[in-house]
Amino acid sequence: MNTSLPAPARVGYRELLAPRARRPLVVTGAISRLPLAGAGMAIVLAAGGATHSYGLAGTASALYVIASSVMAPLHARRMDRTGQRRVLMVAGSTQATAFACLILACRTSGWWQVPGILVAAALAGAAQVDIGSAVRARWAHAVPDRVSQQTAFLLESVVDELMFILAPMAITAVTVAHTWAAPAVVLVGPAVGWLLLAGQTGTAPPPLARSDAGPSGARAVSMAGSRSLVAAFVGIGAYLGSIEILLVALADADGAPHWAGYTLAAWALGSASAALVAGPHLGRLTPERVFVPAMAWMTGSGLLLPLAGSRLPLAGACFLAGIGAAPALSSGFSLIGRRTAGAAEGMSWASSGMGAGTTIGAFSGGWLADRTGSGTAFWLCVGFGVAALALAWRATSGGETGSTARSSV
Template structure:
């Protein structure tokens, strides 16, 4: 297994751009929570804090596709460096507006601007891997590396920002997120040797290559369904732990879920698959659905940990196959945009999933809320079955 990873990470520049991309992505799991901690501490209102955080997440989801399109046209370094600077400035202004007790509208404005300018490094890292590697099997391994990196981001980020906010200052966690984003993004952009070429569009160059929506649209539905599933599972697991009288176990249960996904991602990247990515997306989505069904019936903490650990094995392989299918289908001139569309679907599903699960928890308890995850998994599995068949090799 290590041979597969060593082969791609020893290519010139790949280890460095992957590592800096990991640092630059830390704010993905930090800023939303950090905004809630900052504003709720300053105002005492979780409603306002949640609304401001939602404004940040909404603009991030909506404008990610536009940023991806600009990256394809103008190049990664030009777009990401400007976005990182804008993100850093607006995040500082957000903290200042809260500390100086400016009108709440200012906090909404700065949060929305920060969300819209957050550099889409995740999509750019994967596009850079696609440019650096020629063998589809090596690209699959590289995407597995980034899937594991994403799991690290979502395991480490919330812990760091919560500890800093509670033990030191609510703004400290956001400061770390800004430094990681700006510093990591600029270091990533400085590596020009591995940057994919830009594809500027001119009137004389003809129309842009078409986006293969027959593939991208179902994949986006799968990604959005996974986002709903993630958001619902996180909130429901916290409620389940509280109902069992062990609220402190919520983080451990979710960490086991992420651990299962991380291990599966590592294994997936080392395997030479005989089946194409379309088949793997279809089966992976069905696996996600199957993994969610038992959660409704679990009644103990230890058994929930086992079920979540096993269920996590379906996450990373499904996402890796989805990205591999995107990479193999979307024209190179729109690859970052295509990656961003999937990322937008994933991010956009989290908040609705958490909201619906919260309403079900209030009305019927945690076990019933796991059915929200089942419903999301069912939608994703059905969407995956509509994907066009893999094209035969030429």
Template sequence: MISTYRRALGLPGALAFSASGLVARLPISMVTLGIVLLVSTRTGSYSLAGSVSAAYLVPNAVCAVPLARLVDRRGQSRVLLPAVLVFGLGLSLMMTAVELGWPTPVPHLFAAVSGAAMPQIGSCVRARWSRIVPDKRLLQTAFAIEAVADETVFIVGPALVTLLATLLHPLAGLGCAVVAALAGTAALVAQKATEPPPSGAGHGGRQAGPIGWWVIGPLTACAFTLGILFGGAEVATVAFAEELGRKPLSGFLLGVWALGSLLAGLVVGAVRLRAGSAARFRWGLLSLALLMTPLPFVQSLWLMTVLLFLAGFAISPTLIASVAWVEETVPSSRITEGIAITTTGLAAGVAPGAAVVGVVIDAYGASVSYWVPAAAGFVGAAVAFTAWPWQRGRTAARPVAPSGSPG
């Protein structure tokens, strides 16, 4: 395992851009929670906090793919730095508006600006891996590294923003998110050697080519169901812990879930799997749905901890396979856009999943609400097993990179 990861991280520039990307995407797991903590503390209204958070999330989902497409065409260094500056400015103005009590919809407008400009760092880092990895079998390890980084973000980020906002100052958590985004993105774009060349006219002249919607479309639909599963399970877990009188332990439960995913990601990155990306994605998604099925029947906090830990083992392998499948399908000049499409599909499912689970909790209780993420997993698995019956054996027509460019 160590030698496999050493090979990947030993590639020129790999450790530096992967570490920079990890810091730069910490805000993914910090901003929405930080908004809720700040607004609810300053106004006492969770409905207002939820609406400001939604004002951030919706433009983020809408603008993610166009921004990723712009990165592919113009280059990471020309797009990411201006975008993160707008993100930081918008979030800072939102914080100021809440702190000074500016009326609605001023905080919502600033939150929307920030969400629209949030850079797609995860996609950009994976595009760099796709560019520098000479052996495509090693690319699985590279994507596993980023899956582990994602899980690290979702373990560290929520705990960090909560501690800073509750123990230091309500603004401190979001302030830390702004600093992480600016510092990490600046460090990433400073690394020119591993940056994929832009594909736009006058910037290398590579033809973009078709993006492969016969795969990307259904894959994005599956990602949407995964978003419902993740968003719903998070709310259900908080409500479950609260019903048992142990709400402060909800973060621990979710952290254990993420820890299981992180460990699975480490294992997947270290072994050589014979199954293709499509098969791994299908079976991974079905396994996740099956592992979520016992949760509605659990009444013990510690049994829930064990089952969430086990369910986490299906997350990273599924996500790693989905990214690998995208990388195999889309042209190299549109890799950032392709990954962003599926990740945006996942993000778009989080809010509906949380909302539906919230309704079920109010009507039937926390345990029953776990059927929502389980059902979403089975719907996604059904799509995964039925959407590509004629795609077997078909390979994506990826254009050959011009002479002199890696990959």
């Protein structure tokens, strides 16, 4: 991939979305993210409400996450080799059917209810496509210059944050009447979003050439020079996962569990605001110049979390830390996209790494909160943040960057 082509000095969101073919990409990408943003919550609510066992509900949710983490990179590799349309149509139909079976299992009773819930959750996870990587791969194909790609990835960060706010709200509204109906919200993602995305052939990247699809081709391209970046995404996931679980634990300990939603919304608001306001300006900078400073801002703001003595300062700290989140993630994905020639597999490995890190952070944060109190446990988040910052610095300096730069021109 040639990165030496001249790029515009600045690309705003209006210029980015001027071609009409790109506008549906944003809308369908948002709808397609419903499983990513709400499947775990929907499975827990539906299974827990049907069986009155949150141990079973947690098991079903864990099966979904494990199956998704294993299969998403494989789906991404197939999209790179055969094109996105076929994978999205098959996986979308499969996952929609799995969520429908989950609803059916939760509505009925009998000996097969529990195995039905577990099998449906696992099947839904196995069919999960990393939609964020698929959409970003389309942007990498549609806008080959670096500045436009950086702006596009920042726009996708805004969409991510909005869906992580809207999806839980929609699921909560549905479950007021029937808990078993929670998966119906996320079912819209594969049944509508994925199939519409499959039909948008104008933005779809072409399959890799057969000469690039062998062991020395696509696989080498996908992972060459990106391992340290994937490690950095693991660190980011651990940082974010530990913060999320500890915010919930602290709000619950204070007898105001709804405050967890407010603080998480403050984080999302800070992230979305940074992407909307500063996105076109940050797009002028190389990803290397954005990634580490944004990570440093996010980690530095995280130092305020264990020092916040009440709810409002905690929400303020989350807002400040969130300001660095969208620039850090978008520049990280931009680096992955550049180093892997826009392959969906490379970006999917980054997403999977962040998912694995989130699991590590949530588990260790919850374990520590049970023993020390969530206020003290926030120092664990700081530790994860420092580790993520160190990994980000390593990923943008040294051998891998240089070798990748030589191989991409």
